[in-house]
Amino acid sequence: MTTPLRPAVRAFLLVNEGLAFLLELLALGLLAWWGYTRDIGTAGSLVLAVTAPLGAAVLWGMFAAPKARFTIPYAAQLAVKTVVFGGAALALLVLGGRLPFVWFAVTVVLNTALASYYRTRS
Template structure:
């Protein structure tokens, strides 16, 4: 029989954590859409449409994810997050969708500030 409490091993997931996950997915998809829509097909559109989200996912996995390969401080994580989310917002702006770009940027910034304050408080 296990001696640990059932809630000890489970990480606490709050509403902002769910929002941040959805923002990540939206940013990755946005970079793909931007690559395919903003550049001529087949080349360089396919390369950028697949490469931009792949690079963003790689950066996220290496530095920002909960199981990141490299452990960096909260400020380093924030810089990577700002780079990925800004690239997605700029992509929407370049596609002629300023409302999507601004709303995404504001929601991502507020979520990032909430998360950063939580991490600094721990």
């Protein structure tokens, strides 16, 4: 039997889930930006700008989303999140340097750790 969460904890979890959604959108945007800036010709850049975030979104929706198409073990979900967020973090490193990369990566790790901690406790 689980104990009900205090209102402050519920509010914190709601904010953390909102941040997770914003980080997911940012990851897709970073992948699109990275694809667009590749010097492979205009058509190639546009294709990569569409396919990189689309591939990440499909992977996320199939395996890592709260209502994912396929149910996989939690460790595998974390692996999918690592691939998507790791790709976005590397894209940011290429695009913006070390400091934005570090901020994004640390925020993703803390957000995911907090969500995982409370998800496994309830």
